[in-house]
Amino acid sequence: MLQYWLVKSEANCYSIDDLIKEPNQTTAWSGVRNYQARNFMRDMMKIGDQVFFYHSVTNPGIVGLAEVCSKAYPDPTQWDMNDPHCDPKSQPDNPRWYLVDLKFVDKFKTPISLSILRSYSELSGMELLKKGSRLSVMPVQKNEFEFILKLITS
């Protein structure tokens, strides 16, 4: 059974256009340093799961769709001394941080802005829309996912 997710990124940090430019339009979703977000990737994401790509802060909204294309594996940047997300406390024999690879699927002609998302009562239960929601990787309910997809095609 496929599951649905949403990942956040600031566009000036890593945008959906950056993903499109990657070899095979695929990237390792590295740098996540939140345990809840890690658990979603490590324990629940499966190859083929569908992932909304969300730009935060500047013109916040869902800008496209990606797909999980690897199983979870240790995030190599946790052991990279030159990486801002380096975590010296993480032991190679007991990695603290995991990630999955994401592959580009679609870029929406028109992003679905945060304010638009908020305007639909059907989406009022979305994790993304909850007050104080700061998770950078979060689940999306099937009915929410399908509702949003219909907004794209209509």
Added chain:
DNA sequence: GCCAACGTTGGC
């Protein structure tokens, strides 16, 4: 185990 202090996220 508690909790104050701090740093970060992210909307506005």
Added chain:
DNA sequence: GCCAACGTTGGC
């Protein structure tokens, strides 16, 4: 730039 909300750290 402001500030609310949140997670993490570390002293006790």
